[in-house]
Amino acid sequence: MKVLVTGGSGFIASHCLKTLLAGNHTVVTTVRSAEKGEKILAAHSEASKGQLSYVVVPDIAQEGAFDKAVISDPPFDAVLHTASPFHFRFQDPKELLDPAIHGTKGILRAIKNSAPSVKRVVITSSFAAIVNPDGHPDVYSESRWNPVTYEExxxxxxxxxxxxxxxxxxxAWSFVEEEKPGFSLATICPPYVFGPPIHPPESQEALNTSNLGFGSLMQGGWKEKLPPTGTWLWVDVRDIALAHVRAMEIPEAAGNRFFITAGHFDMKEVAEIAKKNFPEYADKLPAELISDKPNPLYDFDNSRSREVLGLEYMPLETSVVNTIKFLQSHPL
Structure with missing residues (x-):
């Protein structure tokens, strides 16, 4: 298949590229600049000649941002839309809200208008679209929606x-329901994401948000007190990438949300894994490791991801060890 991946320099997107390339798909990715595009090509040396290329889309929130990107010869069969900002350094909340909302609607409109060959679109959503911090249910599944409004x-x-x-x-779901395009939609909703990046970070600040904590642990930032867990569900980025690609490939995935989670965790478990596998960090952790996991804690139902996508989730220890080893080999 020929696949367009938006935001290819992102943490999740870069793993999607790797998984797609391993599956012998031909991939074009959008980037904000040619410089980022060249770095992506360099990072994926496993790609055969002509298998991976890029197109520059400077601002995904702009009207018509993807109009040219979706046009290709030969045409695209599928689109993975991963591009959306995830950081907490914004000055104005609209810096997060508008690119996410307008970018999503914009690419779906561009596909409908200019890329009729596309039969499946997979969008990277989040547990953030499911969770309701103001009133947790007993079990979280794809049937749950965060009731938050734009104004909030x-x-x-x-x-x-x-x-x-x-x-x-x-x-995205409203667009498909109202516009009835020629493609089907699937969405991927992961919680806390661990795992080694594809692209070595250039600085501590450039680390993806979910892995900032590992850098802090290694530098002694957890010495006095473990950071709050926040969301007691996690998944490895490599499982998320596989979920995207299978949601693109498997006919039965059409029209489905997928809650992609390996299960519960807390920072105490992460610290224990680090201490066990990397004794050199023992003195960078509190003498007593205390869990902040509430009791009772909401449960989760990830059965759709297992049954439809065939996912078997990576253990927490494997993910934590792999991530710390990567950061050790790419010191900041």
């Missing part, structure tokens, strides 16, 4: 990211 996302910075993901995913 603007008014409360703590809700801005969750609003960006929930509203972008809602916009």
């Amino acid at each position: 996302g603007i008014a409360d910075r703590a809700k801005s990211y969750r609003a960006s993901k929930a509203l972008a995913e809602r916009a």
Whole structure:
């Protein structure tokens, strides 16, 4: 298949590229600059000649941003839309909300208008689009939606990211329902994401948000107290990438949300794994490791991802060890 992947320099997207290339798909990825595009080509030396290329889309929030990117010869068969900002360094909440919502609607419109060959679109959503921090259910599954509004996302910075993901995913499903395009949709909703990056980070600040904690642990930032867990569900980035590609390939994935999670965890478990496998960090951790996991804690149902996509999830220890080893080999 020929596949367009948006935001190819991102943490999840770069693993999607690797998984697609391993599956012998031909891939074009969007990037914000030619410089980023060249770095992506260099990072994926496993690609055969002509298997991976890029197209520059400077600002995904702009009207018509993807209009040219979706046009290709030969044409695209599928699109993985992963591009959406995830960080907490924004000045204005609209920096998160608008690119997520407008970018999602924009690419779906561009595909419908200019890429009729596309039969499947897979969008990277998030557990943020499912979770309701104001009232957890007993079990989280794909049937749950975060009820946050755009106005709440603007008014409360703590809700801005969750609003960006929930509203972008809602916009995607609404588009398919109202516009009835020639493609089917699947969405991927992961929680806390661990795992080694594909691209070596250039600085501590350039680390993806989910792995900043590992850098802090290694540098002694957990010495006095473990950081709060926040979301007690996790998944490895390589399982997320596989979920995207299988949601693209498997006919039965059409029209489905997928809650992609390996299960519960807390930072105490992460610290214990680090201490066991990397004794050199023992003195960078508190003498007593205390769990912040509430009791009772909401349960999860990831059965759809196992039954439809055939996922078998990576253990937490494997993910943590792989991530720390990567960061050791690419010191900041």
